[in-house]
Amino acid sequence: MANNVVRKRPLHRILLAAGMWLIPVVAVIFGAGNWLPPLASEHGAGIDGILRYLLITVGALLVIGHLVLGYFILRFGGQERVGPFRMPSARTERMWSLVPVVILALVAEGGVLVLGLPVWDKFYASAAPADSVVIEVTAEQFAWNVRYSGPDGKFGPTDPKRITLNEPLGLDRSDPATKDDILVLNEIWVPLGLPVQILLRSKDTLHSFFLPNFRVKQDAVPGMNIQFWFVPTKVGTFELACAELCGLGHFEMRGLFHVLPREEFQKWLSEQSPAQ
Template identity: 45%
Template sequence: MPRWNFTTMADPITPPDPRRTARQLSLVILLMIVVGGVAMTLAARSRWWLPPVASTQGIEIDRLFYTTLVVTGIAFVLVHLVLALFVWMGGRRQTAAYWHDNRTLELTYTLTPAAILLTLVSMGAVVWGRIHAPPPENALVVEVRAEQFGWFFRYPGADGTFGRVEPALINARRNPLGLDPADPAGQDDIVARGGDLHLVVNRPVHVRLRSKDVLHSFFVPQFRVKQDAVPGVTIPVVFTPTRAGNFEIACAELCGVGHYIMRGKITVESQAAFDAWLAGQQPAAP
């Protein structure tokens, strides 16, 4: 073990040259945090950024995100600039000021953030309310059922009604959703087993989200949609895809060992393509 020689160390009470340390610390704050932080954020936009948006609610969420980014970004830069400046100045002064109260100043910096936050709250509340508006008449209704570790999709069929399900009837191979054969409404239900969730571009979707076992979360990054699937309840999720193509469902709530492979696939297509696909599906009739 090397012997640290304490006797030659500078007195800990008065560390050597406060100007130098002040300069170092304010430079690190300035270069690493302010310049580095801003530069990295700008650079990240080309590679590590929001996946291209593909839903109507996503556009609104992104707008709110950018507004918040600008507001917090300005605060981030300003506070750190002030911190660096005061640290730099603090290393050079010979005496400290005896100054500890200024009611006007304090009220200013209480009320200013309050006003800014109130604005953000109001904007958020509007978007939040719109996202949770009841599903429109023409919405495509589909059931998404999560389980360890995959997704099942069920369409109500021609009668527009989902058949009854009974957990006791669940059989992993023959009847994965536990459809009740005694319920006529279930005879024409379409269960997409292991396949994609098919959606129609620019047509609202009303997902009825359920879970078979534990908590999962229905996350489609491009749609900016995320909703936990809670066993015991059916949760509505409403959104409108705006771009045709293939997307992925990621499970975003820890659900066990296979959480990281719980992927589902989505195909967004035209109404005609969707109709053709649906017509080719066999009714589930157990």
């Protein structure tokens, strides 16, 4: 009897099953670690919640799937079967196809919608609060043109026809609204705890405004004026990266995102010389 068991389960099949069971163990060990950069925005907790939800649900499927697969290898491996596998009936086959699809769609799409829509709504759909710091960011190969509206709260008009090497945004310097605008290259300063609204544009091609710590990633699309807002919750200097391959210099399209305590931000703002 014991000999029978040994003959039924040769070493290679046991190893194969063990390999199948090792995959979920490794996945859980790696998946349990925190892979995300430290969080520094309010809505970012919602984004992390979606990522965690997907990791856990999809991870559970991966674990269950591999445990079952390993069991099947041990239990049914090596059996000779003549002819192709057939379900008992077309109805059984339909059910085995349909039910997992519906369950997975509910888990994946349903969960992401329930968790994600409120975040989406706050980030894009709801109007930025009145006390927002409004910053215009114009992406180009390979830099971030940053503009603050100055004391008048109005951005001076831009026009592509006026764009030159010295006038990268095509500003009209004689316009009163332009005179107090503050221009910065590749660096953004914001206050802690206040909403920051970004008006995102692109001069040439697709770019992507990516602040990993703030869970902000938004494409800049030529011809479009894209707005979103978020609240920084940590003081510090963070990386701003272009996350859309935009040309040969894409790798150097980096910037710095500084979050300052409110008084320090006001001080910084008052020290900037306007565009004139």
